[in-house]
Amino acid sequence: MNILRSTVFYLGYLTSGVLASLIACLIGPFIGLNKRLKLFSLWPKFANWFLHLTCGIKVEVIGKENLPDEPCVIVSNHQGQWETYSMQYLFHPLCTLLKKELLYIPLWGWAMKMLNPIAIDRSKPKEAIIQTLEEGSNRLQSGMYVLLFPEGTRVKAGRVGKYARSSFELAKRNNVKVLPLCHNSGKCWPAHKFVKKPGTITLKIGEPFFVKDSKESASKVMKWVENNLNP
Numbered sequence: 084m085n086i087l088r089s090t091v092f093y094l095g096y097l098t099s100g101v102l103a104s105l106i107a108c109l110i111g112p113f114i115g116l117n118k119r120l121k122l123f124s125l126w127p128k129f130a131n132w133f134l135h136l137t138c139g140i141k142v143e144v145i146g147k148e149n150l151p152d153e154p155c156v157i158v159s160n161h162q163g164q165w166e167t168y169s170m171q172y173l174f175h176p177l178c179t180l181l182k183k184e185l186l187y188i189p190l191w192g193w194a195m196k197m198l199n200p201i202a203i204d205r206s207k208p209k210e211a212i213i214q215t216l217e218e219g220s221n222r223l224q225s226g227m228y229v230l231l232f233p234e235g236t237r238v239k240a241g242r243v244g245k246y247a248r249s250s251f252e253l254a255k256r257n258n259v260k261v262l263p264l265c266h267n268s269g270k271c272w273p274a275h276k277f278v279k280k281p282g283t284i285t286l287k288i289g290e291p292f293f294v295k296d297s298k299e300s301a302s303k304v305m306k307w308v309e310n311n312l313n314p
């Protein structure tokens with residue numbers, strides 16, 4: 084049954100993604116960035132509704148009161164595909180970091196490019212860090228939230244990878260807060276797996292804080308995530 088439900092989900096997910104990207108490409112050039120972000124955020128909202136309808140996966144958000152009104156660096160653990168699109172409608176206006184190759188995907192990549200993401204070359208890690216710090220600073224100064232995944236790759240559900248300090252250094256350099264996130268998306272939507280499992284994806288929003296030492300802050304958030312994933 085889960086195979087059938089997952090198949091129906093992907094049919095709707097991919098079809099709606101193509102249609103949403105086409106609409107964004109047609110309308111995007113004629114409206115400002117803020118309106119583009121709001122327009123494109125409608126698709127991830129639909130995707131989560133459809134995920135619940137077809138696969139029985141609910142989304143619960145805890146700690147919305149912790150979201151700052153001012154720009155900040157959002158750091159999240161990374162377990163799968165769910166968090167790469169869901170954050171687009173949960174936080175606004177949002178700048179994401181992604182592999183530059185994704186921008187070459189017809190329609191979807193073109194639409195994403197209009198959202199002004201930070202597109203890095205993962206084969207050049209040193210240059211990628213410098214680019215993230217420079218472009219991330221520009222996005223923060225323009226009033227956007229910046230979403231980063233300090234683990235750098237997808238990690239199996241229940242586990243936590245090492246958090247890179249560069250995300251926290253970005254916040255420190257710009258004197259903005261870090262907003263830690265923790266979720267268990269991999270429990271219902273495992274990375275690189277076709278079949279989805281019914282259940283609840285819980286996203287916890289922690290208390291924002293200013294960074295004094297980027298290394299200590301990275302360790303602090305890692306422990307917070309570990310405690311919330313395995314209470």
